[in-house]
Amino acid sequence: MAYYSDELVEQVRMSNDIVDVISGYVSLKKKGANHMGLCPFHNEKSPSFSVSGSKQLYHCFGCGASGNVFSFLMEYEKYTFPEAVEALAERAGISLPKVERSKEEREKEDTRTKLYEINKEAAKYFYMLLRAEPGKKALEYLNGRELTEETMTKFGLGYSAQYSNDLYQYLRKKGYSDSLLAKAGLITLDERQGGYDKFWNRVMFPIMDQRGKVIAFGGRVMGDGKPKYLNSPETMIFDKSRNLYGLNFARASKREGIILCEGYMDVIALHQAGFDNAVASLGTAFTPGHANLVKRFAKTAYLSFDSDEAGIKAALRTIPIMTQTGVHCKIIHMDPYKDPDEFIKALGKEEYEKRIEQAENSFLFEVRMKQREYNMSDPAEKNDFYRQAASMLLRFTQEIERDSYIHAVATHYQLTDKALKELVREQAAKGAGIKMQAPLKTGAQSKKKTDGLKEAQKLLLTWMIEEESLFDVLKPYLGPQDFTEELYRQVARMLYEQKAQGHVHPADIMSHFQSEDEQRQIGELFHTELTAAKTKQARQQALKELLITIKKGNIEKMSSGAQSADMNHLMEMIKKEKELEELKKITISL
Template identity: 60%
Template structure:
């Protein structure tokens, strides 16, 4: 992949006006100095997707998608950073330096093709063994799970021999060399033992990518043994965090949503019952890579995880990831059954369809699970619970949406609508989430650093780019080093540098980050939601409180990480601590 200099990247970005580019994908309407439209990254009826010509950035206040013109192309077209850059360079008539594929790159491409070929050969061999006398135990396992012959064939299920070098010997007979076999994830080459299989005496599940290529395998023991399930290691063609089991079939489903499960058998049972829109992660936690993959094929994801404690935790981890990706999520209730496979066997496809139709709104599911951590008969606990709920409601950008959720919560928990609404408004005007985190009931939990500090730092950076007249006063008290998150510090450092050079350019800051998640986080730094306040005094109070919080946090961080022998550093912390009182009496706004 060719390397492009920061100067060239900035030239490409600046020669592609963000409003012009995004107008080719999204219908935009101008409101004041900003353009708005329906977000292309999640479902919405009221526009919350904003494009700022001044900042040369876009940001969705609904799903959090944001960035510059390069990141928009990456997100919309599902391109890599370099692919997006090449498209925009061509659009602007900029010729990029070309770089031929090196011998090493050609070698890597050949190796990938060879591994895919080996995987396909192995999948056919495992299927053949399942049909033979050797595969009897695996066949009985699949029959016990009530899988039809058609389903077994559809998913290419198979069996790995009880002999630990059977596949290795078979692949050698097919002409594959040890130099390639050692990297395919199916065999291990050992100097003493020779070649031996990763999978043996297991029911086999070929894992295919969205283009129906076999990229790896899962294997389940047919008798006693550990681990119960074993997955292929990551290889040149297999990345667990960017592939989903069953997606090769689900991507062509006519159903309006994708069902997200936890295991192979849940996916297979659902497909056999007619729900060909089911997928599962591959023995790993759900990631943003999985969410990005799903987004190519759907706008709605229904979680159908196990109903036990582990399944609930997995759902709570997955929901914010789906929301960040711009996907609508709901949760299917499996109770009283453990998982979709068990549910289908008990109540059939019609019963499961009813549960799909009754799927719970993800926000209401989250607060129902949150309620378990509080004693609702205790006034203090109950107040803390509603504080957490109010904090979550603030994540909704549209006022109408916030009002609807306040109403839904008020009705469900029989609390006054106006009281809850005032709590939400109070937290919003302070610009950070102040509700106290209640420790979990089971065991002692470490106190988590509040997300409010990140929000305060985002607010200050947003204020600085929207009103550069604040810089001379604020930089007397807040330096880039007071931003304690590494990405926040780097963004603040560049912003302060730009200010002193007379060229505030937040879109250019985003280009410094090539990782998609970092770009998104950087965009959020300059698009914090500043809630309207009624007077100049209230705005000054909010700004001053934000500066004090950031400085106090910075001092605590520095003190905690200070070398006890660093006398000068300790004295600086003490001097800065004295300045905190002075900050409280600042008159920032002229």
């Protein structure tokens, strides 16, 4: 991954006015000091998306999306941070330093470039053949599947001719060598036959990466040939476990979550019906690499697999991979139809939308599938199932989450919460994988206190950004080390450093954080609404209360630290407690 210095990143940011950049994606209108428009990250009818030219930040008061010009491209275009820097540098005419590469690295990169070219040429050729005389039957097949010309064009659908060396001859005439064509996965070289095509007499589905570059193909045979579906082999530019069909379109969808299907036609049918967040794995089992891709673009995955036994098994294999990656799973049920394509043809997109709304929690689906293995009319087997369900519940290590699922399972299978909880404890005692945690009586209070401390730190940082004069007021009482939230402490340190150099620049701070979650938190921090106190005295009192809350939180964290018995640690705590007591006595001047 490319690395660029902080100075260069800041130069790129300052050379790209956020209002100008976002105006290329969103229609903005001046409203007071800011510009407003419809949020590009969620569906809305009234504008709640604010872009600040003075702060060089954006914020949506509807969905909470926030950030600077880099994070906008990262969220909208799904770029990595270096990709966003490179795109904006090109826009501003800034030359980025080229990384020195060895001869081997240059050759490898040149080969990759050629492979992209070859795949693009092949896609264009297949596309042309589908709409010419040789592709007549393939076109009839696609029309029979009720695909519109617009949909076929969107996905670049094509046809590979009946002659087994048709594409080979075409690409050879374009000047590509046998070696490169073999590396692209499009031909097979044979001493007797020479070069011949991997794909012939098939409807062709170009497979594109996230950026829309053709990296491989899938082909469905016309007639009774085998295999019915054939995919390109893995190449330098195609890794089946790290690409998803349709993701180049789904990444920009405004729909919530990602719909995961089993095949190309399901994805295409869903997109045609308006569900443009549908994707599918590429002729291989679902992998952690796929799950990480989904996680990059969505928090929830809707599994829309075939409703037969094979589809159920595929769902049961996929769920743990998703959940271990941190993606929440739901199951879309399509009975009495086999797949999304059949379902939408029979009942329409409105009914499919309802099935999405009614999607089943993946854990409850797993329990229900497990229940099918037992004869619930037999008391012994019924009890065995209850114990199995209890063992499954042990995967939830957080008590509050575990209790929620205990209640859901108990309600569905006509048990009391108490009875199922006892079974869970019994399974835990047998070493089913986790020690049960006793309920914390002060859990709610502790969470409330933690949330209050976090909110106080957020409000104070926002206030400091809005009124730079506060830095001098707070200097005797507060420093970056007093912020207990790690992210806020980093932001505070940067703000203090910026202030020491002259002025604070929130958008510059945003550039130092590359993860979407960190940027969202910082964006929320910079856009926290401050309730203006009516009088100077009220403002002074509000500031004092925030300081006291933060100081108390700092002391409490120190007192719970592992070094609390260390003399230096104790002396530091005593010092801070004295500072807190002094703070309570004084009036802060604004």
